Amino acid sequence: MFEWIRFMTGTVFLAIGIVIFAIELYGAFHYDYVLNRMHMAAFGDTFGIGISLVGLMLINGLDFTTLKMMLVILFLWCASPVSSHLIARLEAATNEKLEEHMEVEKE
16 A cells, blocks of 8 residues: 555656656646747756656665665756856857846846
8 A cells, every 4th residue: 555655646746847847848848938948948858857756766765776865856956047047147258238138137
């Protein structure tokens, strides 16, 4: 009985991860401005992969593979926001038409 509950819970987490990926895909193609698209992609990568891997960890059980998946989640939670932030700063620094998309403070 416990195996069945664990499998169903893992399947629910995987389904939630797929829904998050679908929202990310819609947002990446729906928005016009590159920073909005990047935000949706970074959100989907960090949250969607994390939820999906939690579902796989529940389905797999407690072993060495689960530890490796936990380390992948930890790495992605650290690396994805940092890389997205650096790319967004580069876009904001090099975009000549930034005022069209947002309010820019003059220094």
